[in-house]
Amino acid sequence: MKFWKKKSSKEIQDRISKALSENRSFYDEPILGMPASHLDSKIFPNNNPILKDAPFLQTLINNPNHIGCHTIAQSESTFAGTQEIEKQLLNIIACDIFKANENEYDGYVASGGTEANMQAVWIYREYFKKEKGAKQSEIAVFCSTDTHYSLPKACNVLSLDLYKIQVDDDTREMSPESISATLDRAKSEGKKYIIFTSNMMTTMFGSVDDIDMIAKCLKESELEYKIHIDGAYGGFFYPFAQEESILNFENPEVSSITVDAHKMVQAPYGTGIFLIRKGFMKYTHSKDASYVKGEDYTLVGSRSGANAIAVWMILSSYGSYGWAEKNFVLKKRTDWLCNKLDKLNIEYFRHPDSNIVTIRAEYIDQDLAAKYYIVPDNHHNPKWYKIIVMEHVGIEHLELFLDDITIPA
Template sequence: MEDAEIMDALNSYYREDMHYESGRILSSMYTAPPEVVLSSFFRFYQANLGNPGLYPGTVKMEREVVRFMGKLTGNSSPFGHVVSGGTEANITALWAARKMGFRRILTTEDVHFSVIKAADLLGMPVEYVPMRGFVMDTLALEDMIHDGDVVVPTAGTTPLGYIDPISRIDSICAELSCHLHVDAAFGGFVIPFLPENIDFAFTVPSVKTVTIDPHKMGFAPYPAGGILARENIFERIRVDAPYLIDGKSETLLGTRQSGSVAASYAAILHFGMDGYRDSVTELMKRTKYLVNRARECGFEILTRPVMNIANIVVDNVECVKKELLKRGWAVSANPKYSSLRIVVMPHVRKEIIDEFLKELKKVYG
């Protein structure tokens, strides 16, 4: 087949997909990255950090990305890797914890499903700590916790963007032999730029590992998650791999798409601390705008957003979601809270918010 025909064939499928540029994906923690960031991806898309001995340059970029994420999480010398996403990061952290002898996972019902997958893969029992005010209830945790547990709080929960009280969890863990892994896949690139000073990662002494994803609020293209550790947990999961240049493998995946390592580094250079701060400030303003406009339109907001995630209460949330999708709008359903969840990413501009609320009024007026 000629190249042009191949592209024609692909384009017909492309037209069926939704695209961030339309602004109508309100359900995703991703956004279309700047041009320079995308070009960096394609420049390095054949790099494979599964075999790092071939790619010393890309290894250096990975270290820079890890160092930057260390800065965001309060660790000036973190161990870490850029992995395929928050799922791989959480599996890696819990895999290492299991190898250290920790077994039972204590978390909340709002934990991301990747922790449940990890628990299933690793044969680790999960117990849900009750929630109070949409976060982990630390009094309940105190009653449940034992030596040998892994506590997994979330800093930026998937449904609401709320932050479990990690400092208070730390004071409970400190008296026991417990492990603390924080899932800041979304919040890691947000919390450091909020006006409130919130300890959520390595500034909290018991925190051993942190998930923080460049391909969410770091505005890098996927696949780019991050796993950071206070100590070298990667030694615990390392295996011999004689066919590789370095003869070892210390991440869950073998072959690793590493264009996104270059792109994550480019995103960090492009935005820097100031650019990320400006983005978070702007997105929080837009989230407030969404909340105010939604209330003016007669909708109920579930709870005050802490990050750039807002929830509009509706009945029959799955039906409303489906109807919106038919009309070209993607929102998430939070059946537990009977709400529609909107992630206010950079492509969710004010005029998009206005248009969306108009459409929602038609569907659910």
């Protein structure tokens, strides 16, 4: 892992002020041809004193549109200043966290992990069609039964068949036998091209898929494939908790990665990141967007530049060492909780490099779940409840929960 520099509040403020000055201003310039403007001045006046030392809010009311993919082509010069910060943010995530080489990746700040996962599936569907002559019916998406619901949603929208692989109830792992059997079934049903989503901490369990095993099974199947990493939850935690992680661009099996900044980074909602190896974004090139400088490659189209600024600000305020330290504290806090649960003989699942602890439902009654806002795997018939040790979850909160938990006779 490379390291990004920690910046002072003044350095962050100055950098964003410079970026905004390099954007064209809806307040001061005769911008006549764009279907956009700054935020409504009656509700969001730009002379409010609160904006003085608030670079994110300054960006928000200026309302830059980051439409397009700025790592691949020309972009709207109207917002060149803040687009450059988005590119710097992508460099931190792609190169410093996920070990990509400079200029060997593309990506953008998406609306969240759902969009980013769908972008990956869309790209690979088009890649297989355009490069391999695949028929739509020959392409399939694979994932575990613990994978986020965005994958079934993506398959629905993109009209692709989905194959879910069962996981072990205790380990939350797929077996090589179950993967191979599902691949054999897909082959018998005419599938020739596989888009496999591998998890970097599932949303419910924090479990991590074995990409080496997945790749081995795919090779043995002799089907063509691409592997996408869904790190929507774990992308800003797991690489710091597990320094030997191979879920990054140093691994040739990894083609793309999704991460969410509105989870562990605590950025505003609607902030995910999509990263992919250079050369693949072209498969979703929307040439019909000819009125957009550089045209478009993304699923979403128009998107707020303020969200990219928010993530850049947060990561820059920590630097890589500060970010690692923050995650170290959360991991140790999770260790503490697990030690207490062990002493109470309470059954749970926790990946050792995760800050999610998922407890079997027989230990959590509805009143306890409601009191502590503990989330079930299924609201209709819960089998598990999860605790996520986020920054706001202190030992004092966990102690209260442990005092209230009931151990079945």
